Amino acid sequence: MSSTYLIRRLFSLATTLAVVALATFLAFEVIPGDPVLTMLGPDADPSLVAAMREELGTDLPLTARLANWVAGVLTGDLGTSIRYARPVGSLILDRVAVSLSVALLAMTAVVLVAIPLGIALAVRRSHWSEPFVATIIQVGMAIPSFWLGIILISVFGLSLGLFPTGGYVPFGAGLFASIRSVTLPAIAIAIPLIAVVVRYTRNSMIDQFSQDYVRTAFSKGFPVRHVVYRHVLRNAALPVITVLGMIFGNVVVGTIIIEQVFALPGLGLLLVTAVSARDFPLIQGLVLYITFFVTLFNLLVDLAYHVIDPRVELT
Amino acid sequence: MIRLSAGRRHPISSPRIAVAVALLIVGGHTVPATGSREPAEPAPVTLRLAMAADPDSLDPHRSSASMTEQIMLNVFDGLLNPTPDGGVEPGIAESYTISPDGLTYTFTLRPEVYFHSGNPVTTEDVVFTINRLRGADGGPALSSEFDDVEEIEAPDSRTVVIRLARPNSSFEKFLYRAIVPAGYYRQAEKPIGAGPYRFVEYMPQNRIVLERFDRYYGETGDVDRVIVRIIGDREARLLALRAGELDLADVPTDRLGEVEGQFRIVTALANSVFILGMNNARAPFNDPRVRQAISHAIDREEIIDFVFDGYGVELGSSMSPAMPEFFDEGLVGTHKPDLDAAQQLLEEAGYPDGFPVELRISGHSPIYTNTAQVIQQQLARVGIRTRIQVIEWSMWLSDVYTNRDFQMTLIDFTGKLDPYPVLRRYISDFRRNFLNYENEAYDEIMERALRSPDPETRARLYMQAQEILAIEVPAVFIADYQFIWAMDGRFSGYTPYPLFFHDVRKLRYAPE
Numbered sequence: 015m016s017s018t019y020l021i022r023r024l025f026s027l028a029t030t031l032a033v034v035a036l037a038t039f040l041a042f043e044v045i046p047g048d049p050v051l052t053m054l055g056p057d058a059d060p061s062l063v064a065a066m067r068e069e070l071g072t073d074l075p076l077t078a079r080l081a082n083w084v085a086g087v088l089t090g091d092l093g094t095s096i097r098y099a100r101p102v103g104s105l106i107l108d109r110v111a112v113s114l115s116v117a118l119l120a121m122t123a124v125v126l127v128a129i130p131l132g133i134a135l136a137v138r139r140s141h142w143s144e145p146f147v148a149t150i151i152q153v154g155m156a157i158p159s160f161w162l163g164i165i166l167i168s169v170f171g172l173s174l175g176l177f178p179t180g181g182y183v184p185f186g187a188g189l190f191a192s193i194r195s196v197t198l199p200a201i202a203i204a205i206p207l208i209a210v211v212v213r214y215t216r217n218s219m220i221d222q223f224s225q226d227y228v229r230t231a232f233s234k235g236f237p238v239r240h241v242v243y244r245h246v247l248r249n250a251a252l253p254v255i256t257v258l259g260m261i262f263g264n265v266v267v268g269t270i271i272i273e274q275v276f277a278l279p280g281l282g283l284l285l286v287t288a289v290s291a292r293d294f295p296l297i298q299g300l301v302l303y304i305t306f307f308v309t310l311f312n313l314l315v316d317l318a319y320h321v322i323d324p325r326v327e328l329t
Numbered sequence: 330m331i332r333l334s335a336g337r338r339h340p341i342s343s344p345r346i347a348v349a350v351a352l353l354i355v356g357g358h359t360v361p362a363t364g365s366r367e368p369a370e371p372a373p374v375t376l377r378l379a380m381a382a383d384p385d386s387l388d389p390h391r392s393s394a395s396m397t398e399q400i401m402l403n404v405f406d407g408l409l410n411p412t413p414d415g416g417v418e419p420g421i422a423e424s425y426t427i428s429p430d431g432l433t434y435t436f437t438l439r440p441e442v443y444f445h446s447g448n449p450v451t452t453e454d455v456v457f458t459i460n461r462l463r464g465a466d467g468g469p470a471l472s473s474e475f476d477d478v479e480e481i482e483a484p485d486s487r488t489v490v491i492r493l494a495r496p497n498s499s500f501e502k503f504l505y506r507a508i509v510p511a512g513y514y515r516q517a518e519k520p521i522g523a524g525p526y527r528f529v530e531y532m533p534q535n536r537i538v539l540e541r542f543d544r545y546y547g548e549t550g551d552v553d554r555v556i557v558r559i560i561g562d563r564e565a566r567l568l569a570l571r572a573g574e575l576d577l578a579d580v581p582t583d584r585l586g587e588v589e590g591q592f593r594i595v596t597a598l599a600n601s602v603f604i605l606g607m608n609n610a611r612a613p614f615n616d617p618r619v620r621q622a623i624s625h626a627i628d629r630e631e632i633i634d635f636v637f638d639g640y641g642v643e644l645g646s647s648m649s650p651a652m653p654e655f656f657d658e659g660l661v662g663t664h665k666p667d668l669d670a671a672q673q674l675l676e677e678a679g680y681p682d683g684f685p686v687e688l689r690i691s692g693h694s695p696i697y698t699n700t701a702q703v704i705q706q707q708l709a710r711v712g713i714r715t716r717i718q719v720i721e722w723s724m725w726l727s728d729v730y731t732n733r734d735f736q737m738t739l740i741d742f743t744g745k746l747d748p749y750p751v752l753r754r755y756i757s758d759f760r761r762n763f764l765n766y767e768n769e770a771y772d773e774i775m776e777r778a779l780r781s782p783d784p785e786t787r788a789r790l791y792m793q794a795q796e797i798l799a800i801e802v803p804a805v806f807i808a809d810y811q812f813i814w815a816m817d818g819r820f821s822g823y824t825p826y827p828l829f830f831h832d833v834r835k836l837r838y839a840p841e
Contacts, residue, residue: 045724046723046724046727046728047721047723047724047726047727048723048726048727048731051723051726051727051730051731052722052723052726053385053386053394054385054393054394055385055393055394055726056726056730056740056742056761057393057394057395057742057743057750058393059393059471059472059473059474060473060760061464061469061470061471061472061473061476062390062391062393062471062472064469064470065464065468065469065470065471066391068469069469097383097385098383098533099386099388099517099518100518100533105533108532108533164564164568167565167568168568171568171572172568172571172572175572175573178569178572178574179565179568179569179572179574180560180565180568180569181535181536181558181560181569181574182535184532274561274562274565275562275564275565276565277534277558277559277560277561277562277565277566277569279532279533279534279535283534283561284533284534287383287534287561290721290722290723291723292723
């Protein structure tokens, strides 16, 4: 891997961020809605509205606001949220803890369950149980996660009382309670993803099994275990890693619907609120953060390719 | 007037509930919630309640959402405090006098009142607060309610005198605004007041925590700690309530059956005015006959039944019976449902076959989308063909409410302690007269009411103003609906106010 490659990728990351930030800025120029009015509602006192507009500089022309924002970002200051009167950076950081713990828990479940299951299904294809398993996977993929969330809350929260029905407990208030508060959402996110990854792993493995090198390996007398884990899995892993990387990128920036159902203060819920409140600094900050993460994950996935299969050249 | 509910539905059928602000309907049964709890040692009593959205600001002078007030009124005290019947009573001021000309307000501060910081509340704090609100502290004015203040001074350590430039009969009701410590500008981060509960922490979209303030001058109740969970999703709130994670939460009328046996049900009029607004500046609504025809075509009772499951009262003008002093029951039914009358008025106005109309509403609350559909059906009976356009709340605020770009719309205005801000919405040159209603006689009556120091004259004038609205129909005044709260059976004594306020100190707790 050449260093020019990395430099080029980082440059394209920066360009992507700039384009996305500008597009968001312009989009909210066109969409009607005023942050001060939306926050204070129909009973807003005219004096208060005027005072807040003045302070926030929402009356400034577009170019001035854009310039202020860019100047801030370049010095590491994402500005202050209008809705929450707190620094955007710290608001996002608070939420990263929530979204990250859900994402990590969900991804652990996905990797631990889906990959072994996918391998097993590939190795024992044409087993009598295959149609049943295929059906279950289909159902798993089709279930909307918000519905799954409500079912999980009803069963494990309401009826059995094993987990809270919603809300988030920060690490500081106890690690166990904290993990408990994100378990149901993580499961609700993980189940449909498990189904997807199982299918991917299985198909990718089966694809490899039909390759010539597998036949050669078997004819050389290698044991099945050796062929499966040393040869097939390594080749089959590439598409699976792509999918895992994309999924993680999506989950880690917040899952809007699940966060809504579980009243979980993650990044997704914050973004929805920011948009409906027309909290421009917060929207900009979140979009920047999300774009950064998704682009970064794509880069990491590409790098992982190279590590797994050195023949993949990064050019 | 107290009614005990045993049945499932509780429609208020008679509008004869003028005195019913403090009305409390309490469900009989108290079954323990399913959540786990420590045994009944003298453990601190925690009240866990739900709130649907984040506070707009924790700074009491920078907040205007009723939802915020619902919680934060526990943290702050004013010179005066609101009472359940819509009045004000001495708070930080132990007594006050108003000069006969209505220009000079003299307050005597209560001794031994403390802020949550531990500092005593002084006249300096009171002067600072009023000056901050009216923009005389070097910053911008934060409230136009104090525009009429000419000067404020503290002649001695316990007396504050406020002089108005002209009489303002609403001024007394504004004085429940929070008194804050002088020179402290971080209220939005860490609010400090002199109320019965002190602020502990706030995590956006998660929770607000309050604790009882032991040095509060007045009586405090049984609740030691308040945890306000912020849960935006209605379904999630209901699930949390049913799982025993909440002691107090709102319940949609159609879901009442799920919680009725398990919780105390508290209902009270919201003191809001739910209207079908028409753009009075645009044809065909610039013709009062068209507006009256629509008022005849709308069956308010049907809306109350369909949308609020009967939990609401019909209105005839822009005032809820939750304001007994200013509510005129005789105006209810000024335009009874009468299709013939509606048809005739439409013919006179030149629309014998009706007309097409667009009803632009915000989608953020189901009451708007549900009511819009009922109204669509009702107006179709007189040939008015309604197209419903649902837009986002912030779009509604800018396009409909601010730019006045609409034909018809629905909006629920939340109540105030004073009738002036409720009726002001229809004054010709009021900034928020988004219905573009213009009537000189109305403007004049309102101005006289505002400047009249005599309470009786004032009440009479407000009645006259409402009569004009009832007859001229700048909007169809539909209903005031009821709040429905489900409360854990261990708590009692919920006291409703004609504004959004969970008065925690009035709650009593009895372990089972």
